[in-house]
Amino acid sequence: MLEKIRSEVELVGRHLRVVRIVAEHQPIGIMKLAELTGLPAHRVRYSLKVLEGQGYIQASPSGAMVTEAAKERMESLDSEIDRIISLLETMRKENTTNQ
Known part of the structure; x- marks a missing residue:
């Protein structure tokens, strides 16, 4: 049940890492982003x-460049x-209480 949450958190973490690096190095292409993140180009492309x-x-x-919306969100x-x-x-406390 919690596997989906963990997977989503990891994916959001990857997206956040990409947007941070774009903000630091903009404008930046996919290959340079892949190099800086250590991610395969197809994953960088998906995040973008x-x-x-x-x-x-x-x-x-x-x-790629960040927008004002990204700056505000960060x-x-x-x-x-x-x-x-x-x-x-x-959730943890409720689970502990119910055991």
Whole structure:
């Protein structure tokens, strides 16, 4: 049951890593992103497609660039992660109580 959550968290982590590196090195192409992330080019390409669909990355002739939406989202990322951790801690406590 929790395998799907773990898989999704790993995928979101990969997307976040890609967007951070794009922000640091923009504009940047897929091959350079693959080199910097250590990920295969097809995974980088998929992350870029997802991020572009969500409005966080935009393609340019020189390579990928972050949008203002990505910059705003990255600023609130720590608080969003804290909320998720709190939710998981609540789930753990409920599970421990019910055993």
